Amino acid sequence: xxxxxxxxxxxxxxxxxxxxxxxxxxxxxxxxxxxxxxxxxxxxxxxxxxxxxxxxxxxxxxxxxxxxxxxxxxxxxxxxxxxxxxxxxxxxxxxxxxxxxxxxxxxxxxxxxxxxxxxxxxxxxxxxxxxxxxxxxxxxxxxxxxxxxxxxxxxxxxxxxxxxxxxxxxxxxxxxxxxxxxxxxxxxxxxxxxxxxxxxxxxxxxxxxxxxxxxxxxxxxxxxxxxxxxxxxxxxxxxxxxxxxxxxxxxxxxxxxxxxxx
Numbered sequence: 001x002x003x004x005x006x007x008x009x010x011x012x013x014x015x016x017x018x019x020x021x022x023x024x025x026x027x028x029x030x031x032x033x034x035x036x037x038x039x040x041x042x043x044x045x046x047x048x049x050x051x052x053x054x055x056x057x058x059x060x061x062x063x064x065x066x067x068x069x070x071x072x073x074x075x076x077x078x079x080x081x082x083x084x085x086x087x088x089x090x091x092x093x094x095x096x097x098x099x100x101x102x103x104x105x106x107x108x109x110x111x112x113x114x115x116x117x118x119x120x121x122x123x124x125x126x127x128x129x130x131x132x133x134x135x136x137x138x139x140x141x142x143x144x145x146x147x148x149x150x151x152x153x154x155x156x157x158x159x160x161x162x163x164x165x166x167x168x169x170x171x172x173x174x175x176x177x178x179x180x181x182x183x184x185x186x187x188x189x190x191x192x193x194x195x196x197x198x199x200x201x202x203x204x205x206x207x208x209x210x211x212x213x214x215x216x217x218x219x220x221x222x223x224x225x226x227x228x229x230x231x232x233x234x235x236x237x238x239x240x241x242x243x244x245x246x247x248x249x250x251x252x253x254x255x256x257x258x259x260x261x262x
Contacts, residue, residue, distance in 0.1 A: 013083040026068040033061040040075025058106035090134040097143040104140045
């Protein structure tokens with residue numbers, strides 16, 4: 001599931017992932033994200049805090065918080081990702097704040113409401129359900145004016161660099177020059193914090209963007225490849241196949257078939 005790396009923060013951006021059974025490496029984006037187990041126990045890390053959550057519990061991740069999760073084979077989860085604009089009143093109340101704990105109790109009734117939502121539902125129903133979710137979290141939450149994970153500031157900076165440069169020269173060498181850090185230090189630091197190499201992460205990010213554009217535009221695959229920072233179509237195809245198990249053409253064809261069937 002590489003789409004998770006990239007989310008557009010449009011006024012009505014909203015995504016539900018049901019019965020998920022995948023894990024994801026550390027990343028961040030500009031949306032709120034709620035992760036709720038449906039079966040089993042899921043390990044979720046937000047900034048430098050890791051919690052184990054079970055059905056009846058959930059984690060609310062704020063925009064630009066670094067997070068990752070590990071879903072074992074015997075567990076499934078529900079993920080709800082939504083833009084701050086959809087809950088603008090709540091988003092303004094917690095602007096420049098972070099929860100001291102992202103974990104909270106989520107009643108089954110609310111989980112069922114989220115599960116039943118569709119991206120095609122009317123906006124009032126979507127907003128109402130999301131405000132209920134935020135209200136349940138807010139009732140249990142305490143907030144801090146600044147993130148606790150100050151030692152993650154360099155990682156925030158690196159993620160921001162990737163977001164701003166993935167279309168161009170997004171190499172570790174360029175990052176090293178931009179931040180005036182040692183290439184060797186950045187390489188070791190990133191692998192230690194994220195669990196993969198800088199180059200592999202950038203490729204994942206680019207493939208995530210490719211998926212977005214295959215879904216949302218009619219641009220040619222060649223143009224999408226170039227726009228997403230790949231040096232050649234062959235390189236993009238190789239990475240796409242390795243990460244998704246299908247080619248970009250098959251990905252787009254499968255989406256089109258699903259739309260026709262619907």
